[in-house]
Amino acid sequence: MFTIITGAQFGDEGKGKIVDMMASQYDIVARFQGGDNAGHTVVAEGKTYKLHLIPSGVLFDARLLIGPGTVMNPGILMEEIAMLSDNGVEVSPSKLGIDAKTSIIMPYHVALDGLREQKRAVKIGTTNRGIGFAYVDKVGREEIQMADIADKSRFMRKIEEIAPQKEAAIKEMGGEPKIARSEIDAYLEIGKKLKPYITDVSKEINKALKDGRKVLAEGAQGTHLDIIHGTQKFVTSSSTIAGSACAGLGVGPTKVNEVIGVIKAYITRVGEGPLPTEQKNEVGEHLREKGGEFGTTTGRPRRCGWFDMPLARKAINLNGYTSMALTKLDVLSGLKSIKLCLGYELEGKNIDYMPELSDDVSRCKPIYIDIPGWREDITDTESFVDLPENARLYVELLEELMGADIGYISVGPGRKQTFMK
C-alpha cells in the first residue's frame, strides 16, 4: 500500500498533523522533496513538535526515510534529532534512513540564497535556508551528497572541485568568499555520525511494498509552490505535487494506491506571489490570530484569505487526489458570513480555473458567494453530524464544487481533533 500526501494550496495546510494522525497505520513514512524550508507541526500529548526534515511519523514505530529528492542541511537534522531526544524520542539508525544520494545543503547555499534575495528587485520571500541554490547544484550536477560527507577523501575532492566557483559567485554578489570552504570539519563530524543512517531508499520502499507493507510519502510545501506548475517565480525549487513522490523516492507510478490532498478551510501564503482571495482586513486578522498563522520555519505572519476554488480545482488535477483532508474548519467559527471564491473575472471574462501565468493570477478578481457562518466552537466536535448545520453545509458545498471527496475533517491542532466525514 503506497499513499502520497501533499499540500493542495501554498504550504502549511496541516500536513504534519495529518501525517502524524495516519502514521500509526504505516510501516514507513518518507520525505521525498524539499528541505528544512518545511515546518511541519505535530501536537501530541500536550507537546508541540516543529519538524523540518524528520518525517512527521516520528512519534510512532514507523521507519522514517529521507529520500534522494530532498535537500538536507545536516546541522539542522542533528538539531532536530537532539530536540526529539530531549523529548524522549530516540532517532537511531534503525528508525531513520537517509539516502546516500540526498543533496547536502552547504553553508555557501545558505549564503547565496540570502545574497540573491537581497539583490532581487522583485523578491520571492524565500525561507533563507539555501534550498534554491542546493537544487541549482543538483540540476547543475555539482551537488554534494550524503555519501560524500560521510567519506573525508570524497568530500575534500568535491570541495576542491566546487569551492573556487562558489568563492567567485559569492564574491560577485558582495559576500564573503571564505564561506565556500567554511564548516568543513563540522560537516565531516556530522557525516561520521550520520554514516550508519545511510540507506538506499528506493530499494527499501520497493521491498516493503513487495512484502505487503504500508508506505506513506509526506509532501512538503504545497501544490502552487511547485517548481514546474506553480506560481513562478514565487515558488520553491522542487516539485511539490504527488508525481514527485514517485520520482523522489524511486517508486514507479503503478505502485500508488492513494493520494490525499491536505487543504485548509480557507487559504494562506507566506512569502511573495499572487493570492487572489487575500484579505488585508479584519477577516484576514481573524484568520491569522485564530488560526495561529505565523510561519513554522521563519515566524513570518502568513497572508490569509478565503477558500479559492479555482486553485483547488487545479490542485486536484495536478495531484490526482483520491480524497482530501480538510483542516482548520474551527478557525472559521465566529465569522458572521463566509465568502467562497467560485471563480475569477479576468479581462472582462469569467473563469472557474486558475490561469497558467502568475501575472494573470495576480490580475484575477475573485467572484464570491456568501455563506452564513456559525458561532459555535467546534474544536471538541467528534463527528460530522455534530457540526453546526452551517458548517456542514460549507463542507458539503466545498466537496461538491471541488468534485473531490473530503475524507477527514480537522477541527484543532491536536491528534484527537480529527474525524472522518
Ligand code: GDP
Ligand atoms: P504543514 O507545514 O502543512 O505541516 O503545516 P504547519 O504545521 O506549518 O501549519 C499548520 C498549523 O496549524 C500548525 O500550527 C498546526 O498545529 C495547526 N493545525 C493543524 N490542523 C489544525 C486544525 O484543524 N485547526 C487548528 N486550529 N489548527 C490546526
Ligand code: IMO
Ligand atoms: P511547509 O512544508 C509555506 C515558500 C517561501 C517562499 C517560497 C520559496 O511547511 O508547508 P524557499 O525557501 O523554498 O526557496 O522559498 O516558498 N515556502 C513555504 N511556504 N510552507 C512551506 O513549507 C514552505 N516552504 C517554502 O515562503 O515564498
Ligand code: MG
Ligand atoms: Mg509548514
